[in-house]
Amino acid sequence: MKIRQIAFLFLLFFPLFLSFGQDIGISSQIQPQEILIGEQATIELKIRTNDLDNTFLIVPPDSAMHNAEILSLTITDTVDLKSHNLKEITAHLLITSFDSTLVKIPPLGVKLGNKEHFAHPLFLKVNLPKVDMKNVDVFFDIKKGWELPYTLREIWDIIHIWVYSLLLILFFVLLLFIFIRYKRNKKNNRKIISVPLPYLTRLHNDLEEIERKELPQKGQIRIFYSQLDLLFREYFSELTKIETLEMTSRQMKKILQNNKWAEISNKHRIVEFLQNSDIGKFAKESISIENSSNDIQKIKVFLEDLYQVFNEDNQPKEDQTSN
Secondary structure, three states: OHHHHHHHHHHHHHHHHHHOOOOEEEEEEEEOOEEEOOOEEEEEEEEEEOOHHHEEEEOOOHHHHOOEEEEEEEEEEEEEEOOOOEEEEEEEEEEEEOOOOEEEEOOOEEEEOOEEEEOOOEEEEEEOOOOOOOOOOOOOOOOOOOOOOOOHHHHHHHHHHHHHHHHHHHHHHHHHHHHHHHHHHHHHHOOOOOOOOOHHHHHHHHHHHHHHHOOOOOOOHHHHHHHHHHHHHHHHHHHHOOOOOOOOHHHHHHHHHOOOOHHHHHHOOHHHHHHHHHHHHHHOOOOOHHHHHHHHHHHHHHHHHHHHHHHHHHHHHHHHHHO
């Protein structure tokens, strides 16, 4: 008899044991509360539960919605309420209506096990669009669907990958910039030791460069003698340490005749070269290609001999220094 009583009491209170510890709730609100025919409104749902996997949303069937239509259901956020050991779910229900009336939306509910909870019913006023009876042929474009603005969390979820990618690219660009700058500074800090070419080597190279241009053959006698005269004065000054760039041809002739290199100058007819140079630069008279080629050879052999003279004069001093 006692066993039967215990079994009876167990069956009686078993549903209570199942519902013990089950905590659910739901609230809802609609925005906007007044629309025109064909426009859309959003029902925001707040659902709280301590067992998310076994919680189900109770949505009224289409037959119970009467003059309203459900377009979509979107879950937008889930938050842990640690102080109550609950989870809060935020969802958006998009609805519309094509009847001009006051629409009653049945309560939306949630179910957890044998326990159900419903929110209050909502009301949506649907109005006819304004019609200009004086201009019945004028129609307005269909309005776009009403959309909720993104929250900061939603915006961050969309753009965070791009933000991280941009920061990573900027980081690598900065590293590349630092590396290039380091290599450039290291290169600039290196001591570049330039070994000057010997006097005669430079002389031959510069004379060959003037010959390579073939200025007399092109009728550019003035340019030819300007470059050749400048070259002669620079190399002559380098050996003798006499500034001749600003001297006239007459002054140059005096220097050539009144020094130890007068014999060499007469031997290679350098005065004749100076005369041809003045004619070619200032008189604008034609000088044969043969004479211009001879002038190059005159300068070449004269400076070579002059170099030997100065080299012999400096040789004893170098020998004494070395001893």
